[in-house]
Amino acid sequence: MSEIEFSKEEKALIVNRIQLYFSEELKQSIGRFDAEFLLDFFSREVGAYHYNRGLYDAQAALAAKLEDVQDAIYRLERPTDFKR
Template sequence: MPDIKFSVAQKDQLVEKLQRYFSHELDFDLGQFDGEFLLDFISKEMGSVYYNQGLYDAQAVLTERLDSLTDVILALEQ
């Protein structure tokens, strides 16, 4: 899987969420540099797990829709 790339705006937004989480939940001030470093680590080390889960979820939805379509076609058969 290729590296996950974020736009500058996306990266800023994600780092801000990390900073807010660290501040509220851990009472720790996470700086911009450390936040970006943490985001890069999470993306590199864990991003593929989330990506793959998204693929599995999409596959399950498509399978369900195709099964439904098959049922409709069978009902239309004469």
């Protein structure tokens, strides 16, 4: 798996969110450098867990849709003397 990367704009947005969280929830100030460091740490150490969860959710959604397609195909089937 390749490393999780964000564009400069995405990274700036996430860093701002981290700073806002620290300010509002923890009542602490965190600088841009520290927020970027924290983002890099979580991306490296925790990001794969979230990424994999997203893949599992996508697989489940796809499996459900495929089941719908299989049911639709089954309903199109005409009766014959063939055994399944």
